[in-house]
Amino acid sequence: MVKLSSTVSIVFFLLLFGLSNAQANNNYxxxxxFKHLVLQQDTSKKDSTKKSVTIDTIGQMVRASQKFKTVRxxxxxxxxxxxxxxxxxxxxxxxxxxxxxxxxxGEPGTEQSIIVQGASxxxxxxxxxxxxxxxxxxxxxxxxxxxxxxxxxxxxxYNRIGPAxxxxxxxxxDNIQSIAVVKDPFELAKLGPNAANGAIYITTKNxxxxxxxxxxxxxxxxxTAPSTSTVNGVYENNFRKPFYQKYATEENxxxxxxxxxxxxxxxYFGPSNWNKQYYSSSPTFSADLGITGGNDRANFRFYGAGxxxxxxxxxxxxxxxxxxxxxxxxxxxxxxxxxxxxxxRLDRTRNKSLRDRFAExxxxxxxxxxxxxxxxxxxxxxNETDKDVDxxxxxxxxxxxxxxxxxxxxxxxxxxxxxxxxxIRDYFIPSTLQAGVSYISNYFGFSQRVLVNNTAEYxxxxxxxxxxxxxxxxxxxxxTYKYNYTRAYNGPNDFVKILKVEGDPTKDNYLNTYSNSExxxxxxxxxxxxxxxxxxxxxxxxxxxxxxxxxxxxxDGSSNGQPDSRWVTTPAFNATYNLKSQFxxxxxxxxELSLSAGWGRTLRLFQDDKFAAxxxxxxxxxxxxxxxxxxxxxxxxxxxxxxxxxxGYGISLPYADRTNISLSxxxxxxxxxxxxxxxxxxxxxxxIGIPVPVETGYSQNxxxxxxxxxxxxxxxxxxxxxxxxxxxxxxxxINASYNKNxxxxxxxxxxxxxxxxxxxxxxxxxxxxxxxxxxxxxxxQSEIPAGRNFxxxxxxxxxxxxKDYNGDNRIDEKDKVSTGDRxxxxxxxxxNSLTYKNFDLNFNLIFALGQKAINQYQASRYDFVNSEAGNxxxxxxxxxxxxxxxxxxxxxxxxPWSSVDAYRADQDLFLEDASYLKLRSLTLGYDFGxxxxxxxxxxxxxxxxxxxxxMNVFTITKFSxxxxxxxxxxxxxxxxxxxxxxxxxxxxxxxx
Numbered sequence: 001m002v003k004l005s006s007t008v009s010i011v012f013f014l015l016l017f018g019l020s021n022a023q024a025n026n027n028y029x030x031x032x033x034f035k036h037l038v039l040q041q042d043t044s045k046k047d048s049t050k051k052s053v054t055i056d057t058i059g060q061m062v063r064a065s066q067k068f069k070t071v072r073x074x075x076x077x078x079x080x081x082x083x084x085x086x087x088x089x090x091x092x093x094x095x096x097x098x099x100x101x102x103x104x105x106g107e108p109g110t111e112q113s114i115i116v117q118g119a120s121x122x123x124x125x126x127x128x129x130x131x132x133x134x135x136x137x138x139x140x141x142x143x144x145x146x147x148x149x150x151x152x153x154x155x156x157x158y159n160r161i162g163p164a165x166x167x168x169x170x171x172x173x174d175n176i177q178s179i180a181v182v183k184d185p186f187e188l189a190k191l192g193p194n195a196a197n198g199a200i201y202i203t204t205k206n207x208x209x210x211x212x213x214x215x216x217x218x219x220x221x222x223x224t225a226p227s228t229s230t231v232n233g234v235y236e237n238n239f240r241k242p243f244y245q246k247y248a249t250e251e252n253x254x255x256x257x258x259x260x261x262x263x264x265x266x267x268y269f270g271p272s273n274w275n276k277q278y279y280s281s282s283p284t285f286s287a288d289l290g291i292t293g294g295n296d297r298a299n300f301r302f303y304g305a306g307x308x309x310x311x312x313x314x315x316x317x318x319x320x321x322x323x324x325x326x327x328x329x330x331x332x333x334x335x336x337x338x339x340x341x342x343x344x345r346l347d348r349t350r351n352k353s354l355r356d357r358f359a360e361x362x363x364x365x366x367x368x369x370x371x372x373x374x375x376x377x378x379x380x381x382x383n384e385t386d387k388d389v390d391x392x393x394x395x396x397x398x399x400x401x402x403x404x405x406x407x408x409x410x411x412x413x414x415x416x417x418x419x420x421x422x423x424i425r426d427y428f429i430p431s432t433l434q435a436g437v438s439y440i441s442n443y444f445g446f447s448q449r450v451l452v453n454n455t456a457e458y459x460x461x462x463x464x465x466x467x468x469x470x471x472x473x474x475x476x477x478x479x480t481y482k483y484n485y486t487r488a489y490n491g492p493n494d495f496v497k498i499l500k501v502e503g504d505p506t507k508d509n510y511l512n513t514y515s516n517s518e519x520x521x522x523x524x525x526x527x528x529x530x531x532x533x534x535x536x537x538x539x540x541x542x543x544x545x546x547x548x549x550x551x552x553x554x555x556d557g558s559s560n561g562q563p564d565s566r567w568v569t570t571p572a573f574n575a576t577y578n579l580k581s582q583f584x585x586x587x588x589x590x591x592e593l594s595l596s597a598g599w600g601r602t603l604r605l606f607q608d609d610k611f612a613a614x615x616x617x618x619x620x621x622x623x624x625x626x627x628x629x630x631x632x633x634x635x636x637x638x639x640x641x642x643x644x645x646x647x648g649y650g651i652s653l654p655y656a657d658r659t660n661i662s663l664s665x666x667x668x669x670x671x672x673x674x675x676x677x678x679x680x681x682x683x684x685x686x687x688i689g690i691p692v693p694v695e696t697g698y699s700q701n702x703x704x705x706x707x708x709x710x711x712x713x714x715x716x717x718x719x720x721x722x723x724x725x726x727x728x729x730x731x732x733x734i735n736a737s738y739n740k741n742x743x744x745x746x747x748x749x750x751x752x753x754x755x756x757x758x759x760x761x762x763x764x765x766x767x768x769x770x771x772x773x774x775x776x777x778x779x780x781q782s783e784i785p786a787g788r789n790f791x792x793x794x795x796x797x798x799x800x801x802x803k804d805y806n807g808d809n810r811i812d813e814k815d816k817v818s819t820g821d822r823x824x825x826x827x828x829x830x831x832n833s834l835t836y837k838n839f840d841l842n843f844n845l846i847f848a849l850g851q852k853a854i855n856q857y858q859a860s861r862y863d864f865v866n867s868e869a870g871n872x873x874x875x876x877x878x879x880x881x882x883x884x885x886x887x888x889x890x891x892x893x894x895x896p897w898s899s900v901d902a903y904r905a906d907q908d909l910f911l912e913d914a915s916y917l918k919l920r921s922l923t924l925g926y927d928f929g930x931x932x933x934x935x936x937x938x939x940x941x942x943x944x945x946x947x948x949x950x951m952n953v954f955t956i957t958k959f960s961x962x963x964x965x966x967x968x969x970x971x972x973x974x975x976x977x978x979x980x981x982x983x984x985x986x987x988x989x990x991x992x
Contacts, residue, residue, distance in 0.1 A: 073097060073716065075179040076733070079833055079842045082947045083921040084219060084284060084985050086309045086318070088136065088168040088179075089114055092200070094829030094846025094920060096181045097677075097714040097735035099198075103965050106980035108309045109318035109348040110159075111166045113969060116198030117183060118710030118739040119766055119823060120604075120656065120683040124758050126160065127151045129969045131607050134198040135191065136168060139326075139340055141398050141417045142194045143167070144449035147481035149608045152644065153524045156359040156873055161485055162443040163348060163392035163423040165318070170344040170396050172322045174217045174288050175303045177205045183679070185600030185658035189552055189572030192475075192534050196604040196656055204340070206326055207292040207299035212992075218287040219949075219987025223312040225279040226979050228883050232373050233260050233268035235884075240864060247798055247895040257868055259369050267372035274371075274378045274879055282310035282317070284983065300327045312981035313880070314351040321345040334406045341399035348392040352385045354876045355976055360427060361487075365435035368868065370877035378879060389428035396421040411457040422446035431490075438490050445483030452476045471538040473554075482527040489520040528609050531559040546581045550574040552600075558653060560606040562614060565652035572600030592666040597659075604654040604683065611687065611702070614649045616641065645689050645700040652704055654686040674717035681710045682744070690747055691754065705747030708766060712739035729835045736828035741765045741821070757906060759818060767822035769854065769971065772815060773803040774909040777892045785809060790900040798895030800902050800909070820911050822971035825850030829920070840925040840947075846918050853914040853967045855960060856905045857975030858889065863903035865896040878976055889960045905972075914964040914973075919953040929991075943991035951983040 075095050085091045089112040093101040102113040116134045123129055130148040137143070150161050182188060182199040191199055207213070237260055244253065263269050288305030303324040310317040326340035350356070354371075358364045371381060402415035423445050431438040453475045461467040536554035552572040559566070579593040610616070618641040641647070664675040684707045689700030714737040722730040743762050746753050752761045759770040778784050778799055788795045790802070790811040805815045826849040834841040860867045860874065867875045891909060894902035903909075925947030957964045966977045 073181045073183070076831060076833075077173065077176055077178065079831060079844070079923070081173050081217075081989070082219075082842075082923045082925065082949050082987060083173075083844075083951055084221065084286065084309070084949065084983055084987075085173060085951075086169050086307070086320070087112060087166050088171040088200070088202070089166070091171065091173055092179060092181075094827070094844065094918075095735070095831070096200075097716050097828065098183060098679075098712070098737040098739070099181055099200075100824060100827045100848065102967070102969070103980060104968055105966065105977040106311060106313070106963075107316045107351055107978040108311050109165045109169055109346065111164060112168075114200070115823065116181065117679060117681060117712060117737075118741045120197065120681070120708055120710070121686055121706070122688070122755060122758075122760065122766055123822060124755055124970050125151075125157050126969055127157075127607075132197055134200055135195040137199060137201045138171075138342065138398060139202070139204055139400060140402075140415070141400055141419050142449065142451065143398065144419050144421070144447045144479055146421070146423070146445065146447050147528060147608060149481070149526060149528065149610075150445065150483055150485070153485070153526075154359075155362050158359040159356060161360070161425075161441075162445050162483065163346075163394050163425045165346050165348050165392060165394045165423065167394070167396065167421055169318065169320060169346055170322070170342075171202065172288065172303075172305050172307070172320075174215070174305065175204050175290060175322065175324055177203045179203075183660070183677075184574070184596075184598055184662075185602075185660050186550060186552065186572045186574035186598040188602050188658065189554065189570060189600035190536070190538070191602075192536075192554060193532065193556055193558065193603040193605045194477075196602045204301075204324065204326070204342075205290065205292070205303070206301050207294055207328065211292070213290070213292040214992040215290040216288070216990045216992075217987070218285070219985040220283070220285040221949075221983060221985025221987075222281045223284055223310050223981035223983045224281045225275075225312050226982075228275045228279065229885070230272040230275050230373060230883050232270065232272040232882065233263070233265070236260060237263075242893050243896050246893060247897060249897075252897055257368070257864075259372075267374050267377045270374050272373040272882055273375040274373045274882060277375060277378055277382065278879055279313050280315070282312060282315075284308060284310045284985065288322070294328075296330075298327070298329045300325070311978055313978045314353065315349065316351050316978065317349045319345075319347040336404045337402070339399070339401040342397070344396040346394040346396070348394070350390055350392055351978060352382075352388070353878055353976065355873060355878065357429065357433075358873055358876065360441065361429060361434065361439045363434065363437070363439070363489075364871055364873065364876075367871050367875055367877070370881075371879045373879070373882035384430065384432050387430045387432070389426060391424070391426040393424045394421060409458055413453070413455040413457075415451075415453045417449075417451040417453070419449045420446065439487070440490075441485070441487035443483065443485045445485075446481075448480040450478045465544050467542050469538075469540040469542070471536075471540075473534075473536045473538075475532075475534045477532040477534075479530040479532075480528070481530075483524070485524040487522050529559075530605075530609060532605070533557045544581070546578050548574075548576045556603050558603070558605050560609050560612050561653045562612055562649065562651055564649075568603045568653055568655065570601040570603055570655065572598070574598035574600075590665065590667055591670055592664075594664050596662045596664070599657070599659045602656045602658070604656055604686070606653070606687075611647055611651050614647060614651075616647060618644065640697070642697045643699055645702055646692070646696075646698045647702050650704070651687055651702065652685060654704070655684055657682045657684065671720040671723065672718070674715070677714045679710075679712055679714070683708045683710075688747065688753070688760075689755070690750070703747035705745060706760075707744040709742045709744050710739055712737055714738075727836065730832070732830070732832045734828065734830045736826060738826050739823070740825070741767060741823065754813075759816070761818050764818045765821045765823075767971065768818040769820045769822070769852065769908075769911060770816050770818055770906065771820075771911060772800075772811070772904075772907040773805075773817060773819075774907045775801040775803050777801060777894060793899045795900065796895070796898065798893075798902070799898050799900050800892075800894055800907070802907065816906070819908060820852030821850065822853075823851055824848040824915070838927045838930045840923075840927065840945075842921070842923045842925075844920045844922075846920045847916065848964075849915040851914045851971075852911050853959065853961075853964065853971050853973050854905055855889075855910045855912050856972045857961060858891070859903050859905040859910045860974075862891055862894075863896060863901070866901065866903075874974075876976075881975065885960070885962060887960050912960060913958045914967060916955055916957040916959065916964040918955045921949060921951050922953055923947055923949040940992050941990060943989060945989040947987055947989075949983075949985050949987070951985075952980055953982065 073096060075092060080091055086108060089101045092099060098117045100115045113129055114134055115132055119132055121131055127148045135142050145167060154161060180201045182201055188195045259268050286307040290303040292301040294300050305322040307320040308317060323343045328338045330336045398419035400415055400417040405412045425443040427441045429439040455471060455473040458470045459467060534554060534556045536552060538552040540548060540550040542548045555569050557567045576594060576596040579595055580590060584590050584593060617638040659680045660677060662675055662677040666673045685704050686706040687702050687704050688706045690703050692698050692701045716735045718733040720731045722728055743760055743764055743766055746762060752759055778797055778801055781797055784795050787809050802811045804811060829844060829846040831844045925945050928944040929941045961973045962979055965980060967973045
């Protein structure tokens with residue numbers, strides 16, 4: 001699984017036993033200072049009477065050197081634990097200032113997005129979205145994600161090949177001590193290139209001063225089926241009737257949908273009761289056991305858990321199994337050793353949607369007769385899908401071993417960290433579901449990261465008021481990504497096998513010499529290795545408890561950079577001024593007040609190694625949209641990457657410059673704490689594809705020069721409104737952040753750039769839509785300006801009145817404008833906790849404001865003529881399309897047979913406000929451990945908490961779709977994603 005060279009091994013173990021420390025840490029060693037984070041209290045203390053050392057446990061690995069730590073950029077684990085969230089994204093949604101989580105699918109285990117302080121690059125594809133995700137640290141281990149290079153062999157930009165499981169579903173809240181977001185420029189600069197998009201730091205629970213601790217937690221509940229208003233062919237014919245009455249010719253009537261012509265066909269005109277077999281209330285449950293113990297010289301924690309998280313549609317679910325073990329030892333007073341191992345298994349039962357199936361098999365059968373809404377017919381379809389084989393398994397293991405040694409005035413640290421994940425998918429479709437052609441595919445892929453860190457720290461005191469902390473650090477990181485993917489097609493029988501390869505393995509055409517040529521087999525193999533070497537030096541000057549000034553310089557070398565730009569030097573600075581100590585010592589109202597300002601530069605790494613080599617050859621010689629499939633030649637060869645684009649020299653690594661100013665305070669004896677931050681981030685020199693003349697043969701030319709600016713304001717506040725421990729207490733917290741995104745520059749001085757159906761314009765947001773402006777309908781010929789046309793097609797009665805911005809009487813791309821934004825301008829959450837005696841009530845509201853979405857679902861519904869005529873992936877009619885929603889909008893009755901494509905999605909007619917406010921969770925609990933009955937009986941329970949939780953209770957929105965969260969990464973709502981379920985659970989938490 002993990003391979004290290006003998007040289008690295010020798011160096012590591014010399015450090016391990018010679019002069020190392022043992023904090024299970026990574027880049028977060030004691031040279032790293034967190035700004036404005038609430039961390040766990042440091043319980044490491046020396047006991048002079050016992051002459052022993054209390055171990056630095058995993059829960060205390062990250063320390064804040066400042067005494068002032070009041071801005072809460074952390075999750076409230078206590079109130080979050082009773083909520084049955086599956087993934088890290090769900091846990092932090094709405095709970096961290098400046099962090100936007102998009103949960104675009106309610107199917108358990110699907111991938112979700114995290115954006116910290118705005119998008120730094122384009123977001124038009126899933127591969128783009130991968131590049132925007134922050135670094136996730138689990139006990140100091142920077143988790144490695146799946147490399148998105150697998151998207152290069154996909155025809156459709158849907159789920160990536162393989163299990164496509166959200167790797168951050170491995171996080172179990174019951175084993176978590178703290179979750180914090182890192183946004184400070186200085187701290188991110190210390191973390192280095194991994195954290196160019198920000199960082200989320202997760203610390204697991206661990207033993208506390210050797211105390212025994214046993215916890216048992218469990219819940220059981222149901223995800224509930226949504227209420228639906230189903231429709232059948234009668235409704236669909238009534239919907240289409242006005243279009244036919246107003247515009248249809250005899251030919252249009254003759255070519256109308258065949259499945260809607262026979263009203264006696266009960267499949268389409270009978271009962272529409274498919275919903276009972278598609279939507280269902282399904283059980284969801286979890287149980288876990290945690291044990292900690294030991295003494296002040298050696299302690300441990302064991303944790304095991306099993307979870308079944310169910311969806312409320314298409315019988316989807318995911319099973320998760322967690323196993324964690326951590327140990328801490330202090331064999332000598334000058335040496336501590338820590339190690340932890342975390343293992344997770346994710347087994348996912350996926351949906352049976354037509355889109356996902358067609359996208360995987362790259363085969364679209366005849367769509368003229370969609371799935372019928374009748375239960376009997378739908379049952380027959382489901383019986384055939386039961387013959388499918390769809391196995392999706394993901395295995396994850398990560399851990400570390402770390403040492404911390406005090407050698408005189410010097411503190412030495414060393415750690416080895418590993419993260420490994422692998423995914424397997426076995427997929428089979430019988431010929432009865434694939435127009436007489438069976439299909440099979442197999443995927444195996446893994447991602448692996450090995451990281452070795454070494455640091456040295458030294459403190460020099462001038463006197464009691466002045467000191468300087470010096471730090472040196474070095475790290476080596478090696479990432480490996482690999483996948484094998486094979487897919488095959490066969491004839492009308494369902495016997496499909498991958499045949500062995502015959503021939504001489506030393507020959508170049510070895511893989512193409514199959515023992516039987518009757519099977520159509522396609523094989524994809526790819527592997528990448530990326531290395532990162534870093535050194536850094538830092539110094540922090542402290543004057544009393546009034547002023548600290550820090551400086552850092554680091555040197556990073558990436559194997560993914562081109563030879564002349566692989567090494568980059570980046571600096572960072574920070575200053576913190578304690579206003580309370582300097583000016584307000586005697587104030588009883590203001591307990592703490594601090595002003596902090598920082599600037600830092602962070603290197604941004606390329607996602608894969610394609611830019612490192614410069615001009616190159618690739619295996620692209622096939623058909624349109626299928627470059628990896630051979631065309632006329634029987635053997636796939638190599639040629640210039642015409643389809644993917646030309647890569648030349650002179651492409652340097654991009655970087656991000658951050659500036660942050662924060663004011664933090666604590667008031668009224670700590671009953672009110674809060675902070676206000678303003679930030680400015682410039683992501684510079686990023687690479688983007690530039691269109692080139694078709695005569696070159698290339699689709700685009702990659703060039704450096706995309707600059708993006710994000711600036712914003714963040715507010716966090718916490719208040720203990722009522723403090724009556726024996727009666728009613730109420731604490732509340734709120735976070736809100738505003739972000740403004742803008743394109744500053746494009747390569748070569750360009751002012752605008754077209755990327756597919758989107759356009760990037762200098763001065764506009766990266767997330768802007770590029771749309772025609774709809775001004776109504778032309779009801780008669782006199783309203784149409786003479787000669788008005790759309791891309792050369794004459795405008796007629798019944799066509800949309802699109803605004804002619806340039807006044808040339810021709811509607812074309814020159815009249816499209818950038819408008820709206822895919823990303824919200826304001827995000828945040830409001831949490832509340834009320835306690836009365838032994839009762840506990842918690843509720844959490846989240847909101848996202850200012851984002852827009854294209855309702856492609858409605859565009860396709862109104863554009864029924866073209867949707868049914870075009871046999872492509874966007875024309876697929878899923879079973880859930882046979883329903884309507886209460887807030888559906890009505891659009892003008894355009895001529896659907898018009899050649900101008902009146903209901904095209906790239907117009908502001910379908911642009912909607914997707915802002916929302918949600919009651920995310922509501923929990924009511926009672927702690928029997930505090931009751932007199934338990935106390936008098938002498939039970940060993942420190943806590944016996946029984947609770948009920950409701951999740952996704954309600955949504956307030958203007959959006960006409962099912963849910964404003966169910967919008968894809970590109971801002972398109974297609975109505976195909978499964979709903980986010982409303983969940984009710986009953987659970988308990990026992991602590992011994």
